[in-house]
Amino acid sequence: MERIPILKMGDFLLVTIQVDLYDQLAENLESDLINTISKYSSKGVLIDISAVSIIDSFMGRILGNIAVMSKIMDAQTVVVGMQPAVAITLVELGLSLNGVISALNVEKGMELLRSKMHTSDNEEQDYDDDNEQ
Amino acid sequence: MQNNLLSGLKEHENKLLTIWSQILQETGGGDGAMEEEESKEFASLFTSALAKSDVSYENSEEFEKVEDLIVGIASSRGKRGFSPRENAQYLISFKQAASQILSEIIKNPSEFYDASLKLNEILDNMTIMTFEAYMKGREDIISRQVDEISEISTPVITVWDGIVALPIIGTLDSSRTQIVMENLLQQIVDTGSSIAILDISGVPAVDSLVAQHLIKTVSATRLMGAECIISGIRPEIAQTVVHLGIDLTGILTKASLASALRTAFDMLQLQVVKRKVIG
Numbered sequence: 001m002e003r004i005p006i007l008k009m010g011d012f013l014l015v016t017i018q019v020d021l022y023d024q025l026a027e028n029l030e031s032d033l034i035n036t037i038s039k040y041s042s043k044g045v046l047i048d049i050s051a052v053s054i055i056d057s058f059m060g061r062i063l064g065n066i067a068v069m070s071k072i073m074d075a076q077t078v079v080v081g082m083q084p085a086v087a088i089t090l091v092e093l094g095l096s097l098n099g100v101i102s103a104l105n106v107e108k109g110m111e112l113l114r115s116k117m118h119t120s121d122n123e124e125q126d127y128d129d130d131n132e133q
Numbered sequence: 134m135q136n137n138l139l140s141g142l143k144e145h146e147n148k149l150l151t152i153w154s155q156i157l158q159e160t161g162g163g164d165g166a167m168e169e170e171e172s173k174e175f176a177s178l179f180t181s182a183l184a185k186s187d188v189s190y191e192n193s194e195e196f197e198k199v200e201d202l203i204v205g206i207a208s209s210r211g212k213r214g215f216s217p218r219e220n221a222q223y224l225i226s227f228k229q230a231a232s233q234i235l236s237e238i239i240k241n242p243s244e245f246y247d248a249s250l251k252l253n254e255i256l257d258n259m260t261i262m263t264f265e266a267y268m269k270g271r272e273d274i275i276s277r278q279v280d281e282i283s284e285i286s287t288p289v290i291t292v293w294d295g296i297v298a299l300p301i302i303g304t305l306d307s308s309r310t311q312i313v314m315e316n317l318l319q320q321i322v323d324t325g326s327s328i329a330i331l332d333i334s335g336v337p338a339v340d341s342l343v344a345q346h347l348i349k350t351v352s353a354t355r356l357m358g359a360e361c362i363i364s365g366i367r368p369e370i371a372q373t374v375v376h377l378g379i380d381l382t383g384i385l386t387k388a389s390l391a392s393a394l395r396t397a398f399d400m401l402q403l404q405v406v407k408r409k410v411i412g
Contacts (some may be wrong), residue, residue, distance in 0.1 A: 079358075087356040088314055096355070100357075103358035104327060104358040108325075110277045
């Protein structure tokens, strides 16, 4: 069965979606990703959707779910490379993907993840503060 | 039978043309060589169509050609600066000329009546078509200008490495917001900018719909992974927004483009310092 590859890069996981997602594939990705996070106890997930031209409300929800699930497992999710048309569609659908952090490209996404790691290391002691955000 | 009566016009085509151009000159609707050519073509096509169509004139192929021609002439005259009145006068003069010839060639009053009734019907219909063609020509110009205005009214400016600004001038409506949003997002992708400044000092009024559009644009930029600052909020706009109960708290707003730029510099950890003067 078709699967989306999940690559491990140090503390982070890299997922590049090169095909248009259909429902089953997205659900598989969700469970695979969560399992991989727990397996490597990763600190961050980077999802590259630059090749995805269609995101419907279901995909939007899956992305949101992934972000919340990985957050619970102490991993930060960054979605990178969203196409303008996709962003407009999501906004028109009323999905602003709260909880999902976006970055323009993989480079900036990595930078963002690293800086998040850095700040969370520093703020380990005042955990309550972090939780509020 | 009526068409047979009208078909006699073909033999007097040259005479018809002479009378027609004479009337046109008298009414002052002529503009020289180009018109002469058009008139000649029209008269020839029209009279041949009358001669050939033996049943009714409607839906016949010959008349479709004539109609196409007159529509072409009308829109070309419209572009050359003729008024709709002059355009209509053009065909009405043709009717006068044709009637004059008909009265000469048909001696029987009842036959003449039938023939001129038919002629009137055909030519009146064509006059209406010239009006429509004229209007359509004008509307094409207007819609092209509307496209052009919306195209040039959304310039995305790169103000700094990683910062783009988009000054919006004029009222924001749904279709315009769409263009603004698309241009801005595309520019963000192209330049890899992480901060977009939306300057609305040129927007005359902000109502709930416009605010809704602004919020959508900001959300879309955030989804792309860039931050969006709205600048140029004038006091009246701030008042209306609050009175309307629109929640802009999730959006970064600044009073002027300068302060938005300063904020953007802060976000990119850039600093503008005054050069020390030596001596």
